[in-house]
Amino acid sequence: MRKNTSNFLISLCVILFSSLLQMSVSCSNNERDAEKVTIDNEITEITNITETSAVVSADLNSNGNENVLFRGICIGTQTNPTINDTKHQEQGNVLGLYTAKFENLPYNTKFYARPFITTNSKTIYGNEITFTTKNISVPTVSTLEVSSVTQNSAVFNGKIENDDSSKLLSKGFYFSKTNSKPEYKDQKIESNENFEFSNSVTDLEPNTIYYVRAFASNLAGTALGEVVSFKTTSFVLPTVSTTVATSILENTAVSGGVVLQEGSNPVTERGVCWDTAPNPTITYDRTKDGNGAGSFTSNLKSLKPFTQYYVRAYATSAAGTSYGQQIWVKTIGGDKPTVEASVSASKNTVYITVKVLKQGSDNITAINAKCFDMDGNNVGKLVSGSGWSNSNIYAPVTFEISGLSSKSKYYIVGSATNSLGTSTSEKIYITTL
Structure with a gap:
């Protein structure tokens, strides 16, 4: 009888433990199911996908009675992105739709996106959706014929044939007079015009061959057009x-x-x-x-x-x-020189000093002195003269005339000559000793 009672008690304990275990498991599953049901935060759509950006929309329908501090969206290049990756978040326990625009993304890249809410103690993520930014390639650009060529200027012309629907970062021209395939190391000029663009270039050298080609750059790189050569014209004097x-x-x-x-x-x-x-x-x-x-x-x-x-x-x-x-x-007109003379005498000789007061309108070519008797005859012999110099035409010039009679009366004149003629001093009378 004791044995049967013992077996009964053992069986009863097993039944009670099994029932408690099932109740525990059932309660745990019900809690997780309740969390899944009550927290409803999911990405609804991804729009406006470009080479470098996208707009991600999400909807927080229910917060599961959590005290939400932030709601947001995170993206990454690996699955299951977290808030440690790129994220956009909004503060506040707010239900409803919200969006995030992600910019400066690399082109042709796959991203994973998840919504999230952050509480005091944890971060809870929603569903995951992927998107891929658009691919781009370098644009296509053509170099057109150079126009309006002068001795030192020209107009460069280019055209964007295809920009691959990507924003152009820059465009313009490379040019050189030495490099037949101009590139970024050579002279550069940028354009602000649209698909057909031109630039006027100055300070070129005359009669010189130049090489030019258009370029256009986007995120994918830089495209170069074909090379066009031209020659500046020569300067021609009047x-x-x-x-x-x-x-x-x-x-x-x-x-x-x-x-x-x-x-x-x-x-x-x-x-x-x-x-x-x-x-x-x-x-x-x-x-x-x-x-x-x-x-x-x-x-x-x-x-x-x-x-x-x-x-x-x-x-x-x-x-x-x-x-x-x-x-x-x-020109006409002009003046002859102006001179004056002074004289001293000995027994048979007179000493005459001639001085130029004004040169006149032209250079003096000769200075002279003469002695005359009272009948007007040129008498005496010119023994010496001190000469004169063009470097100092106003220096006095002294002459010696000998062979005169003693105690006789004479008169002397000095003279100076330029291209207009010869002018003389006033007559000076003197009697020898």
Whole structure:
């Protein structure tokens, strides 16, 4: 009887333990099921997918009675992204739709996205959805013919044939006069225009071959167009002739010229230039008599009397300055030198000192002295003269005349000569000892 009672108690304990175990398992499963049901946070759609961005939308329908601090979306390039990856989150225990725009993503890349909520103690993730950013390739660009070529400028032209629907980061031209395949190491100019773009380039060298090609860059890289070569034109100087001078006076004269051809550039200034030395240039005296082609009249002013000038017409353009044939003009008027003399005498000799007071309008070529008897005859013999120098024309010059009679009366004159003639001093009378 005792044995049966023991077996009964054992069987009863097994039944009770089994029942408690089933109840425990049932309660655990019911809690997890309740969490799954009550927390409803899922990604609803992914839109506006580009090469570098996407918009992810999610809906938090139920928070499962959790105290939600943040809700958000996280993405990554591996499955099951977490808040330690790229994320967007909003603060507050708010139900309903929310979106996140992810930018600066790499192109042609697969991403995994999950919604999440963060409570005081944990982060709970929702469903996972994947998306892939769009692929891109380098654009296609063409180099068009260079236009408006001058001596030092040109217009480069290009065209974007295909941008692969990706934003262009830059476009423009590489060019060089030495590299027949210009690239980023060479000269560069960028354009802000649209698919057909142009750039005006200056400061080029004349009569020089240049190589140019268009470029366009996006996130995938830089594309280069074909190479186009061109040659800048040469500078051509104007052609000008000089008009023979007329109305020549002491201080003025009239000349001029004719611009026969302007050359490669418009004539911006024309006139005549002059100097007392041959081949005058515009660095000397000059007139300014308009611009362009055709004839012009020039008035020469502030000239010196009885002076020979060399005159040339000129014409100036961006190519430089050219000159016409040289003519010469000699003004009228002018003065002979002004001199004075002094004298002393011995028994048979007189000593005459001649001094130039004014040179006159031209260089002095000779200084002299003579002695005359009272009948006006040139008498005596010139024994010596101290000479004179062009470097100091105002230095006194002394002459000695001998062979005169003692105690006889004479008169002397000094003289100086330039191209206008010879001038003499006043007569000075003297009696020998």
